[in-house]
Amino acid sequence: xxxxxxxxxxxxxxxxxxxxxxxxxxxxxxxxxxRRTKSTxxxxxxxxxxxxxxxxxDEKTKELAALKRSAIVNQLYxxxxxxxxxxxxxxxxxxx
Amino acid sequence: xxxxxxxxxxxxxxxxxxxxxxxxxAVKESRRNIVQPSGADRASVVDxxxxxxxxxxxxxxxxxxRREGSVSEKARPIYLDMQATTPVDPRxxxxxxxxxxxxxxxxxxxxxxxxxxxxxxxxxxxxxxADLIGADPKDIIFTSGATETNNMAIKGVxxxxxxxxxxxxxxQTEHKCVLDSCRKLQEEGFDVTYLPVQKNGIxxxxxxxxxxxxxxxxxxxxxxxxxxxxxxxxKEIGEIVRKHRGVYLHTDAAQAAGKIPLxxxxxxxxxxxxxxxxxxxxxxxxxxYVRRRPRVRLEPIMxxxxxxxxxxxxxLPSTLVVGLGEAARLAKLEMAxxxxxIKQLSDRLINGINAKVNHVVRNGDVDGYPGCxxxxxxxxxxxxxxxxxxxxxxxxxxxxxxxxxxxxxxxxALGAAEDMAHSSLRFGMGRFTTxxxxxxxVEKIVAVVQRLRDMSPLWEMVQEGIDINAIDWAQx
Numbered sequence: 343x344x345x346x347x348x349x350x351x352x353x354x355x356x357x358x359x360x361x362x363x364x365x366x367x368x369x370x371x372x373x374x375x376x377r378r379t380k381s382t383x384x385x386x387x388x389x390x391x392x393x394x395x396x397x398x399x400d401e402k403t404k405e406l407a408a409l410k411r412s413a414i415v416n417q418l419y420x421x422x423x424x425x426x427x428x429x430x431x432x433x434x435x436x437x438x
Numbered sequence: 439x440x441x442x443x444x445x446x447x448x449x450x451x452x453x454x455x456x457x458x459x460x461x462x463x464a465v466k467e468s469r470r471n472i473v474q475p476s477g478a479d480r481a482s483v484v485d486x487x488x489x490x491x492x493x494x495x496x497x498x499x500x501x502x503x504r505r506e507g508s509v510s511e512k513a514r515p516i517y518l519d520m521q522a523t524t525p526v527d528p529r530x531x532x533x534x535x536x537x538x539x540x541x542x543x544x545x546x547x548x549x550x551x552x553x554x555x556x557x558x559x560x561x562x563x564x565x566x567x568a569d570l571i572g573a574d575p576k577d578i579i580f581t582s583g584a585t586e587t588n589n590m591a592i593k594g595v596x597x598x599x600x601x602x603x604x605x606x607x608x609x610q611t612e613h614k615c616v617l618d619s620c621r622k623l624q625e626e627g628f629d630v631t632y633l634p635v636q637k638n639g640i641x642x643x644x645x646x647x648x649x650x651x652x653x654x655x656x657x658x659x660x661x662x663x664x665x666x667x668x669x670x671x672x673k674e675i676g677e678i679v680r681k682h683r684g685v686y687l688h689t690d691a692a693q694a695a696g697k698i699p700l701x702x703x704x705x706x707x708x709x710x711x712x713x714x715x716x717x718x719x720x721x722x723x724x725x726x727y728v729r730r731r732p733r734v735r736l737e738p739i740m741x742x743x744x745x746x747x748x749x750x751x752x753x754l755p756s757t758l759v760v761g762l763g764e765a766a767r768l769a770k771l772e773m774a775x776x777x778x779x780i781k782q783l784s785d786r787l788i789n790g791i792n793a794k795v796n797h798v799v800r801n802g803d804v805d806g807y808p809g810c811x812x813x814x815x816x817x818x819x820x821x822x823x824x825x826x827x828x829x830x831x832x833x834x835x836x837x838x839x840x841x842x843x844x845x846x847x848x849x850x851a852l853g854a855a856e857d858m859a860h861s862s863l864r865f866g867m868g869r870f871t872t873x874x875x876x877x878x879x880v881e882k883i884v885a886v887v888q889r890l891r892d893m894s895p896l897w898e899m900v901q902e903g904i905d906i907n908a909i910d911w912a913q914x
Contacts, residue, residue, distance in 0.1 A: 370871070371870060373870070374870045377779075378775070381775070405529075408532045408533075411535075412528035412529060412532045415528070416528055422513060423514065424516060425514065425516060425829045427513075
């Protein structure tokens with residue numbers, strides 16, 4: 343029986359997943375993964391069963407690795423911003 | 439600083455006259471140091487020669503990659519056409535990439551490790567697809583997409599049993615590839631019944647029962663309609679078809695798999711079509727479910743090496759198969775979450791539009807798949823609405839027919855009047871659609887519909903209380 347992950351390690355995993363999700367350059371993917379990370383971790387918030395927590399931790403660690411790779415690929419080929427996003431401020435020509 | 443002042447003065451007086459003295463002054467009096475860079479005004483800027491053309495640099499074509507951060511920055515429209523295709527989920531792409539790079543083996547090669555690893559990946563993918571629809575992995579056959587699967591199932595079953603059975607049943611609202619396969623079979627001498635649908639898009643089960651004859655070999659009815667989102671009662675249909683021995687049931691589940699729960703054994707379906715790019719997978723891959731017990735026999739369209747139980751010869755595209763498998767796995771995993779999200783978005787869209795625009799009709803059953811909302815805006819022409827909505831990627835019907843201006847045959851089959859069928863828009867929401875996008879779309883639609891109606895003489899007449907259908911148009 344593996345020891346369940348500590349609350350701290352879960353929180354750490356949560357913050358890395360959120361950070362990785364935020365790093366997607368496509369608006370829709372970024373929003374989706376942020377939303378999904380928040381809701382999956384909220385579901386497990388009050389879970390006390392150590393077996394379930396371990397399984398969750400293992401699964402999410404694997405997912406984090408895939409997410410990190412996906413985010414890099416997405417940044418490489420990231421497109422323009424969508425019309426609903428804040429557009430980049432138009433660059434004014436700086437004098438000197 | 440003196441240089442700048444004097445050069446400005448020089449500009450006003452006359453450049454050429456003063457240039458030499460200014461230059462001398464600048465060199466002498468302003469000692470440049472590291473904190474004082476020279477301004478752009480000191481550069482000798484000359485006009486381009488009159489022969490210069492913007493798009494032609496000395497005969498070389500300059501093709502700049504149009505990417506983010508480039509000069510011609512532009513905002514992307516919102517994608518609301520998830521019935522046409524869906525974006526590839528980044529996790530799916532991540533699963534596919536190894537097979538695009540290092541693991542390039544042929545899954546049918548049995549003699550080396552490259553083949554074995556590709557074969558294992560294909561079998562894992564087969565398992566994921568089978569799990570999604572509650573089937574056995576051995577029942578799954580990979581094809582190039584739902585169109586090929588539909589062709590294979592309909593033509594295959596009909597041709598295999600052509601000696602004794604000559605009758606096929608389908609509906610009027612099927613996808614083009616089903617209808618066209620049936621038309622082809624009609625040319626070959628088969629008899630096809632196209633069942634009508636009720637006003638809400640659902641077939642009448644008594645009609646179906648009455649249409650089954652002793653020489654019927656196949657019933658083909660789609661689970662979720664691609665234009666209206668209507669869900670057919672497949673369970674009841676399956677029960678009816680199962681009562682008649684020797685009649686097979688095929689369902690086109692391209693829009694249904696991964697979006698609503700499906701179980702081939704519960705539905706009594708013998709053949710099923712699945713498409714990869716409708717479930718956030720890659721394009722160019724699909725799957726067929728062909729039941730083995732009791733065995734469904736069909737004549738293969740492709741002849742060749744006998745891969746995929748001999749039903750679909752040709753090397754499997756292991757990369758795409760892996761993508762479909764991962765997409766199916768994710769679809770099963772995320773189905774409840776996606777469905778709740780899409781339902782919420784769909785309600786938000788419908789309520790938002792209904793609150794501000796009147797004379798809007800929802801086509802098809804209200805209990806259909808929420809990710810496909812087909813709305814008709816009366817007194818507005820659908821194509822002009824699409825043209826005005828530049829910032830939103832929408833469609834008035836299926837992508838296959840979006841090039842023609844003909845009204846949708848699906849809406850006509852539902853009994854929609856010609857003008858309503860012309861003014862329809864299909865909103866397709868999916869996993870990656872956000873609330874902010876839906877709000878933006880509602881705002882735009884409301885504004886554009888109002889503007890187009892203000893221009894429309896028909897709308898004016900309606901406001902004055904003239905019944906448009908009572909007008910005799912041919913009196914000029």
